[in-house]
Amino acid sequence: MTTVTDTLLELKGVGKRFGGLAALSDVSLHIRRGEIYGLIGPNGAGKTTLFNVVTGLYQLDEGSFTFAGQAYARCKPNVLAEAGIARTFQNIRLFANMTALENVMVGRHVRTRSGIWGALSRNAATRAEERAIVQRARELLSYVGIDRPHQTLAKHLSYGEQRRLEIARALATEPQLLALDEPAAGMNATETESLKGLMQTIRASGVTVLLIEHDVKLIMGLCDRVAVLDYGQKIAEGIPDEVRTDPAVIAAYLGGGEE
Numbered sequence: 001m002t003t004v005t006d007t008l009l010e011l012k013g014v015g016k017r018f019g020g021l022a023a024l025s026d027v028s029l030h031i032r033r034g035e036i037y038g039l040i041g042p043n044g045a046g047k048t049t050l051f052n053v054v055t056g057l058y059q060l061d062e063g064s065f066t067f068a069g070q071a072y073a074r075c076k077p078n079v080l081a082e083a084g085i086a087r088t089f090q091n092i093r094l095f096a097n098m099t100a101l102e103n104v105m106v107g108r109h110v111r112t113r114s115g116i117w118g119a120l121s122r123n124a125a126t127r128a129e130e131r132a133i134v135q136r137a138r139e140l141l142s143y144v145g146i147d148r149p150h151q152t153l154a155k156h157l158s159y160g161e162q163r164r165l166e167i168a169r170a171l172a173t174e175p176q177l178l179a180l181d182e183p184a185a186g187m188n189a190t191e192t193e194s195l196k197g198l199m200q201t202i203r204a205s206g207v208t209v210l211l212i213e214h215d216v217k218l219i220m221g222l223c224d225r226v227a228v229l230d231y232g233q234k235i236a237e238g239i240p241d242e243v244r245t246d247p248a249v250i251a252a253y254l255g256g257g258e259e
């Protein structure tokens with residue numbers, strides 16, 4: 001009984017093809033509420049494709065998934081955002097010429113009645129809601145550790161700050177599940193350490209974290225459970241210690257000539 005209610009996201013036999021290429025084949029996995037779940041695997045293994053499927057950017061070809069007890073197969077990004085899935089992108093996707101504050105406010109509008117266009121037009125009916133959004137956006141910026149003036153354009157933030165700004169924008173949608181696609185990529189050791197702390201804080205706040213990461217040390221030190229994809233298939237899953245010593249995992253990494 002508890003296993004049913006504990007599951008936040010469950011994939012059942014998910015397949016996704018691009019022409020003749022099976023980017024995902026029969027992938028089944030479940031992510032429990034409150035955990036940090038790691039997704040690793042060589043380049044091209046299908047990790048980002050899995051994110052794209054559960055956030056509605058790609059439509060799956062086979063299987064289905066459930067999120068918070070609701071079944072989905074083919075549906076749009078806004079439906080899954082409203083359901084409580086938020087994500088960041090492997091390549092930073094901020095509005096470069098908008099301020100940090102505005103970038104977070106855009107995320108917030110998933111949860112508001114007037115939506116982004118009402119807010120941009122600034123009509124009287126939306127003003128009170130707008131004040132609350134600004135307040136919340138400021139809180140989120142400070143939460144992720146961006147203490148520079150909120151007037152700063154996104155493109156003028158440091159690389160590590162831009163990555164954290166993306167996380168703030170995702171959190172502004174009040175997700176149940178936060179999916180992070182290689183958030184530590186390109187970060188130095190100090191930035192990575194502070195990101196690790198942020199992910200732990202986010203999890204402690206009750207948000208479940210799904211993490212794609214190349215930094216195996218970071219994954220192993222942070223995740224409750226880890227799944228390994230290779231050529232679109234799940235080849236291992238378990239607690240970090242089990243996965244690290246799994247012969248199929250070692251072969252996948254050595255065979256790919258990576259890490």
Ligand SMILES: Nc1ncnc2c1ncn2[C@@H]1O[C@H](COP(=O)(O)OP(=O)(O)O)[C@@H](O)[C@H]1O
Nearest residue numbers: 018021023041042043044045046047048049050
């Ligand atoms: N939109 C797309 N069109 C064609 N092929 C794609 C597309 N997206 C991903 N792929 C292919 O699917 C495979 C998995 O890619 P991806 O999910 O990005 O891997 P990973 O994130 O694990 O590095 C790769 O071979 C990639 O080239």
Ligand SMILES: [Mg+2]
Nearest residue numbers: 047048049090
């Ligand atoms: Mg990827």
